Amino acid sequence: MTIKNQPLKKIITYCFLFVSFSVNAQNKAPIYLQPLGKVNTFTLQKVKQSVEQFYKRRCIIKPMVSLSPDILADGKTRYEAGRILRKYRSVQNLLIITEQDIATKKDNVKEWGIFGLGYRPGKTCVISTFRLKRKVGREKFIERLNKVAIHEIGHNCGLNHCTSGDLHCLMNDAKGTIKQVDEEQMKFCANCMRLLK
Ligand SMILES: [Zn+2]
Ligand SMILES: [Zn+2]
Numbered sequence: 001m002t003i004k005n006q007p008l009k010k011i012i013t014y015c016f017l018f019v020s021f022s023v024n025a026q027n028k029a030p031i032y033l034q035p036l037g038k039v040n041t042f043t044l045q046k047v048k049q050s051v052e053q054f055y056k057r058r059c060i061i062k063p064m065v066s067l068s069p070d071i072l073a074d075g076k077t078r079y080e081a082g083r084i085l086r087k088y089r090s091v092q093n094l095l096i097i098t099e100q101d102i103a104t105k106k107d108n109v110k111e112w113g114i115f116g117l118g119y120r121p122g123k124t125c126v127i128s129t130f131r132l133k134r135k136v137g138r139e140k141f142i143e144r145l146n147k148v149a150i151h152e153i154g155h156n157c158g159l160n161h162c163t164s165g166d167l168h169c170l171m172n173d174a175k176g177t178i179k180q181v182d183e184e185q186m187k188f189c190a191n192c193m194r195l196l197k
Pocket of ligand 1: 163188189
């Protein structure tokens with residue numbers, strides 16, 4: 001009787017494990033990482049790891065999609081972040097990453113170079129490695145990129161820019177300066193954490 005029952009017990013245990021895994025995966029939808037144009041594999045892996053660690057969600061790297069002229073900014077030298085978001089707007093959580101320079105319209109400046117842009121709230125955001133690489137080694141560059149990724153996903157989750165005055169919070173407005181990004185730590189302040197949906 002004991003021998004007969006053992007496999008059954010195992011099956012029941014496995015079923016239970018499967019059910020609990022499914023429920024967990026359902027609660028936390030994965031975040032897809034979409035390379036736009038060629039993106040370094042090491043860079044993609046680092047962003048994936050960082051997003052998974054911070055948001056406790058799976059991050060799945062998608063096959064690359066090609067850059068195309070329709071998402072270029074009017075000056076035709078860089079890409080327009082808003083056009084990228086509109087073109088690839090997703091119903092799943094999508095973090096688009098490109099090595100090309102991206103810009104958006106800001107006040108009177110037609111093409112204001114940015115690190116990233118995301119819907120708030122929404123499911124799609126875009127980040128660029130272009131402005132984060134300057135004058136720094138790979139480690140610092142990856143740190144900056146991870147911060148920008150977490151910031152833009154934060155917007156997707158409904159977070160606005162941080163107003164708590166904590167300059168170490170990742171949700172501060174970088175205002176186009178890398179100095180602010182470097183000032184931040186890999187965390188949200190207590191207020192942003194509370195607002196995170
Ligand atoms: Zn904050
Ligand atoms: Zn922002």
